[in-house]
Amino acid sequence: MHPTRVNNGWVRSRTTPPTLCPLSYEEAAERLLADAYAEHAPFVYRTLAYLGVESGHLEDALQDVFVAAHRRIRDFERDKSMRAWLYGIARKVASQYRRGVRRRGRRMVLVHDADARVDPRPATDARVVAAMTARRLLDELDADKRRAFLLTEVEGMTAPEIARAEGANVNTIYARIRAARLRFRRLLGDSSGKEPEPS
Structure with a gap:
């Protein structure tokens, strides 16, 4: 049961x-x-x-x-x-x-x-660069944006779930996610100018 x-x-x-x-x-x-x-x-x-x-x-x-x-x-x-x-x-x-x-x-x-997360596959240059880029992005984000980004992108939580859990306004959470995604795209050199979709 x-x-x-x-x-x-x-x-x-x-x-x-x-x-x-x-x-x-x-x-x-x-x-x-x-x-x-x-x-x-x-x-x-x-x-x-x-x-x-x-x-x-x-x-x-x-x-x-x-x-x-x-x-x-x-x-x-x-x-x-x-x-x-x-x-x-x-x-x-x-x-x-x-x-x-x-x-x-x-x-x-x-x-x-x-x-802590050992990948059994041999490291490739692309994976090493991607990991360093992701770490650099996370280090550059303030704590609130980093939490919102990780909870959305890695853990799959929705913005309303994060807002309830943190006791924050859902629009504030959406703004944090949007800002983190935009920063991530800029760091990766995405010049599309298109804003990421909210969760």
């Missing part, structure tokens, strides 16, 4: 007709979080890396996100996607890790280490 929402100790199943199965609140919450972990842990891990958590702390931060989600499962709103809700928690956890690093006086990593 794949639960979709918890409501007063009942859970609605995605795989059965719209009937309710009696579960204790704790059982329903455990199942919901187990499904969320199975489906969204890789996304949360990458998000923590995008948000500046050092590679050596990513596993701990991932665990902290799901511990916080377990504590806050009663706050999960049905009209909000699980992915967006977990993103909001990941932002707070990443912020705590960044503060801890600043207190220890270490430099933050803004983008996931290149070594």
Whole structure:
């Protein structure tokens, strides 16, 4: 059974007709979080890396996100996607890790280490240049535009999902995505002058 929402100790199943199965609140919450972990842990891990958590702390931060989600499962709103809700928690956890690093006086990593994603194919000159270009683009973007760009282009989130997760105006998110895409096109030398499509 794949639960979709918890409501007063009942859970609605995605795989059965719209009937309710009696579960204790704790059982329903455990199942919901187990499904969320199975489906969204890789996304949360990458998000923590995008948000500046050092590679050596990513596993701990991932665990902290799901511990916080377990504590806050009663706050999960049905009209909000699980992915967006977990993103909001990941932002707070990443912020705590960044503060801890600043207190220890270490430099933050803004983008996931290149070594963390080892590609088994031999590197080609074109792939190396593309990776360096992408890193340069990401380094040149401010944090808000970088997050919006990565969440849209890499994670496939929509602007409304990002806006809900960040508590920002959806038009602001669209503007950030548009500006990042335009910068990316300019960096690549695209002279078409055509503005990228919004997500």
